[in-house]
Amino acid sequence: xxxxxxxxxxxxxxxxxxxxxxxxxFRRHPTAMAGAILLSLLVLMxxxxxxxxxxxxxxxxxxxRLRHPSSTYWFxxxxxxxxxxxxVVYGSxxxxxxxxxxxxxxxxxxxxxxxxxxxxxxxxxxxxxxxxGLMSIPSVLLAxxxxxxSRASMGNVIFAITVAEVPRVTRLxxxxxxxxxxxxxxxxxVASGTGFLAIMWRHILPxxxxxxxxxxxxxxxxxxxxxxxxxxxxxGTPPNIPSWGNIMAxxxxxxxxxxxxxxxxxxxxxxxxxxxxxxxxxxxxxxxxRLARRM
Amino acid sequence: xxxxxxxxxxATIPVMGVVALFVFxxxxxxxxxxxxxxxxxxxTLDDIMRIRQKLGLDQPFYIxxxxxxxxxxxxxxxxxxxxxxxxxxxIKQRIEPTVALTISTLLITIPVAIPLGVVAAWKAGxxxxxxxxxxxxxxxxxxxxxxxxxxxxxxxxxLDVLPVQGYVSFRDGFGPFISHLVLPSVTLGLFYAALVAxxxxxxxxxxxxxxxxxxxQAKGLSNREVLIGHALKNAAVxxxxxxxxxxxxxxxxxxxxxxxxxxxxxGRLVVDAILRRDxxxxxxxxxxxxxxxxxxxLAVDISYTLFDPRIRY
Numbered sequence: 001x002x003x004x005x006x007x008x009x010x011x012x013x014x015x016x017x018x019x020x021x022x023x024x025x026f027r028r029h030p031t032a033m034a035g036a037i038l039l040s041l042l043v044l045m046x047x048x049x050x051x052x053x054x055x056x057x058x059x060x061x062x063x064x065r066l067r068h069p070s071s072t073y074w075f076x077x078x079x080x081x082x083x084x085x086x087x088v089v090y091g092s093x094x095x096x097x098x099x100x101x102x103x104x105x106x107x108x109x110x111x112x113x114x115x116x117x118x119x120x121x122x123x124x125x126x127x128x129x130x131x132x133g134l135m136s137i138p139s140v141l142l143a144x145x146x147x148x149x150s151r152a153s154m155g156n157v158i159f160a161i162t163v164a165e166v167p168r169v170t171r172l173x174x175x176x177x178x179x180x181x182x183x184x185x186x187x188x189x190v191a192s193g194t195g196f197l198a199i200m201w202r203h204i205l206p207x208x209x210x211x212x213x214x215x216x217x218x219x220x221x222x223x224x225x226x227x228x229x230x231x232x233x234x235x236g237t238p239p240n241i242p243s244w245g246n247i248m249a250x251x252x253x254x255x256x257x258x259x260x261x262x263x264x265x266x267x268x269x270x271x272x273x274x275x276x277x278x279x280x281x282x283x284x285x286x287x288x289x290r291l292a293r294r295m
Numbered sequence: 296x297x298x299x300x301x302x303x304x305x306a307t308i309p310v311m312g313v314v315a316l317f318v319f320x321x322x323x324x325x326x327x328x329x330x331x332x333x334x335x336x337x338x339t340l341d342d343i344m345r346i347r348q349k350l351g352l353d354q355p356f357y358i359x360x361x362x363x364x365x366x367x368x369x370x371x372x373x374x375x376x377x378x379x380x381x382x383x384x385x386i387k388q389r390i391e392p393t394v395a396l397t398i399s400t401l402l403i404t405i406p407v408a409i410p411l412g413v414v415a416a417w418k419a420g421x422x423x424x425x426x427x428x429x430x431x432x433x434x435x436x437x438x439x440x441x442x443x444x445x446x447x448x449x450x451x452x453x454l455d456v457l458p459v460q461g462y463v464s465f466r467d468g469f470g471p472f473i474s475h476l477v478l479p480s481v482t483l484g485l486f487y488a489a490l491v492a493x494x495x496x497x498x499x500x501x502x503x504x505x506x507x508x509x510x511x512q513a514k515g516l517s518n519r520e521v522l523i524g525h526a527l528k529n530a531a532v533x534x535x536x537x538x539x540x541x542x543x544x545x546x547x548x549x550x551x552x553x554x555x556x557x558x559x560x561x562g563r564l565v566v567d568a569i570l571r572r573d574x575x576x577x578x579x580x581x582x583x584x585x586x587x588x589x590x591x592x593l594a595v596d597i598s599y600t601l602f603d604p605r606i607r608y
Contacts, residue, residue: 031432133313136585136592140547141565145321145577148569225438229551232440233566248440252555256459259448266441274436281432 024286032282038275042268046092054086057242066258076260078250087242088265094243095224095272098158102223103216105162110169111212115200117170118177128174131167139164143226144235152238157230161223172215176208210287217280221273228269244269303596307589314585315367318578319360334572346376372582373575375568382579386561392462393560396483396552397545399476404484405491409534412495413522416503427492434489439548443482443555450478460557479556483548487541494537498530505529531602539595543588 026033045052061081069076075084113131117124134142139161146160180186181204189199230236231245232252239246244265251261330347331338346352351359366373372382415427437445451459457478463471502508503526511521553562561580568576 129309130313132310133317136310136314136543136588137317137581138543138547138584138588140550141581141584144550144565144569145318145581148572148574148577149321221436228438229440232551233554233569235569248444255444255447256452259444259452262441262444263448266438266444270437270441273438274432277432277436 026282029282029285031278032285035275035278035282038271039279042092042272042275043096045089046096049089049093052089054089055083057082057087057090058240059083066254068258069260075264076258078247078258078261079254084247084261084264087247088244088268091242091244091247091265092268092272094154094237094241095227095269098154098161098227098237099220099224099272099276101158102161102165103220105158106165106169106219107212107216109162109166111173111205111208113166113170114173114208115177115204117174118181118204119196119200124174127170131170134163135167135171137164139222140226140229143230144233147230147235152236154237154241157227157236160230161226164226165219165223169212169215169219172211173208176211177204180204180207214280214284214287217276217283221276221280224269224273224276299600300597303593307593310589311586314582314589315364316360318581318585319363321578322574323356349374349376367582372579375573375576377568377571377573382575385564385576386579386583389559389561389564391464391560392558393549393553393562395462395465395472395476396479396549396558396560397542399480400484400487400545401542403480404488405538408488408491409495409527411488412492412534413499413527415492415496416499417518417522419500424496427496431489431493434485437485439482439486439551440555442485443478443552446478446482447555460555462556462558462560479552479558482555483545483552486548487545490541490544491534491537495530495534498533499526502526502530528602532599535595535598535602539591542591546584546587 026036059082061077063081064073064077065079065081067073067077067081073083073085075088078084078087113127117127142164143157143160146163147156150156150160186199186203189203194202227236227243228245228248231243232249234249236245237243239250247265248262251258255262330343330352334342334346351362354362363373370383372386374380375382375385378385411427411430415424418424447459450457458471458475461475463475465472499522508521508525511525516524549560550562550566552558553560554566557563561583565577565580567573568580
């Protein structure tokens with residue numbers, strides 16, 4: 001009787017996302033539209049970082065250190081004289097890459113494991129106990145522990161957060177599969193002699209995509225927060241890559257004299273997470289009409 | 296029901312077993328030789344040998360795990376590499392601030408979040424409902440450490456009404472104890488309050504559309520009696536669940552909050568341990584937090600039978 005946040009966030013919906021429907025999501029939900037616009041702006045910022053009035057985010061200029069925000073240094077400079085604005089703009093790349101990669105990898109692994117556990121009893125018994133165990137380790141701690149034992153790199157951060165998120169997707173997909181396999185259309189497919197793999201591919205898999213899509217957006221948002229948290233405590237993205245968490249970590253000890261080092265990346269991170277959450281809410285409302293009324 | 300409780304308690308054993316196995320094998324999941332990773336880049340061969348011997352890394356995996364698990368069952372979490380003190384002693388020294396922070400967070404969020412959710416459901420579709428939902432989305436989106444600095448900037452540096460950082464034990468005065476806990480608790484509580492308010496609203500909306508609520512209204516009960524006596528009581532199961540899950544999420548937040556506010560709790564202990572690669576401490580703290588999570592889930596599951604007599608096992 002344990003309900004995971006994942007189950008509440010996206011209970012099995014028996015609809016397949018269609019292109020027209022996705023367009024509807026944004027038309028009917030102005031907040032999701034706002035989220036989409038905000039996210040697009042952030043993506044554009046990440047892509048066009050070198051052309052947005054930025055300088056080299058790693059360029060040291062000790063003479064100009066700890067300058068308050070001004071027309072020359074829009075977001076001020078840090079204790080090594082690096083331009084905080086440039087660092088924040090480039091930092092968006094790290095957050096977006098990690099958010100998207102973790103969402104993709106954990107969805108892919110979660111779908112694969114969920115399909116297998118939903119169909120194969122013996123694997124289910126073993127794998128779900130393993131997942132229960134993994135889920136009882138707080139995800140940030142799990143990621144921290146994995147990072148503590150590996151070298152700081154973006155790949156390792158993505159791996160660590162993915163491991164922490166996979167059990168939730170697996171559980172969600174397994175739930176959908178268990179409902180689906182009792183449906184008449186699956187029974188009909190079995191009766192008409194469709195092979196096991198074909199049933200999985202053609203009938204089960206497409207129906208798991210809608211809830212996973214919703215779950216995936218929330219995972220992207222939480223992965224961004226986890227990456228920033230890991231970097232913030234010094235166990236995340238290596239210091240030579242500017243990420244929002246790294247910039248904040250460096251500003252930590254100087255907070256009372258140079259609040260802006262922490263404030264600007266903090267605002268950007270919040271906006272990025274907000275935009276994805278708004279999109280996720282809109283998607284969930286559209287793809288799961290039963291929940292739409294309530295959440 | 297008694298047999299259900301016993302069965303449910305027994306079911307926690309394999310889960311904790313998996314956690315123990317996983318926490319132990321973390322050392323082996325990482326690429327490279329665990330001893331040299333723990334020792335760091337500047338270690339001499341001697342340091343590496345010392346760590347290898349201390350952690351028993353020179354023995355086969357199953358013997359290592361067996362010894363470790365056996366000690367664990369006897370309450371021995373191992374010895375910290377850096378301080379040479381038993382991990383359990385270190386955790387005991389740091390547990391008070393963490394418990395104080397968690398309890399104060401629960402005390403200020405639940406009494407706010409549940410009424411917010413109830414009112415939002417009652418006034419569904421109005422500006423009150425929308426404001427609560429905006430609060431909820433904001434609560435989900437502002438990361439703990441960002442909120443922490445915004446609060447410090449406003450209340451400690453700007454208005455100068457609350458201390459910036461630190462922790463004062465309740466034994467050293469109740470006033471300072473509370474004033475040091477206010478900002479960390481609000482920081483930690485926002486996400487939690489958002490979560491509880493949102494689920495309360497969803498659960499209440501479900502219940503408010505039921506026939507017996509209409510009957511209660513039709514027979515002339517006051518709004519208060521309908522909302523609290525009839526609706527909230529029946530909406531309690533999801534709310535209890537999310538309160539339980541939320542406590543587990545608080546644990547993750549504690550690690551960050553304690554770092555920002557320089558609170559010498561278990562979260563800070565584990566962050567320091569990570570930076571020093573003091574592996575036994577990391578293992579010990581993760582095990583403790585996971586056991587705590589499993590126990591809370593157990594309590595939540597058992598509480599269902601109290602909240603909802605329809606649930607019989």
